[in-house]
Amino acid sequence: MSLDDLKKRLRQVDVMIVEDDQAQCEELRDFLDWSRVTYHVVNDGLSALEALDQLEPKVLILDIRLPGVDGIHVAKEVAKRPNPPVTILVSGHMDSVIEANETPAQRFRVIEKPVDLRLIGRFIRDALEKKPA
Secondary structure, eight states: OOHHHHHHHHHOOSEEEEOSOHHHHHHHHHHHHHHTOOEEEESSHHHHHHHHTTOOOSEEEEESSOSSSOHHHHHHHHHTSSSOOEEEEEESOHHHHHHHHTSTTOSEEEEESSOOHHHHHHHHHHHHHSOOO
8 A cells, every 4th residue: 555545544534523512423423433434523614624624524414503614604615625525414403404405506415403313324324335436
């Protein structure tokens, strides 16, 4: 394995969680531990954008209402990147869900909190089983 291959492998994680609610974050962590997927956690939008410069997750679980840079802004920035991850926006606020659903032609799913872990699991499984182009 070349040094470049090793560096790329170290950048890859299956899932990145961007969530400022510690209870929700812990529930997602427990689920991902049980699911045996690799993950990285950050708690705000700016940290997410910075981490995405270093990591290449296949799935991004992204709270909409975050301190500082909100999740919709992060999702739009991520969508501009080559090979963006499958992005799942989550929110406990119906107005945020409606706003996210009205965003034109983006590549993300929007679900309400409390998060249905079976649904998250299905999205993750589908993304991880997808063959690279």
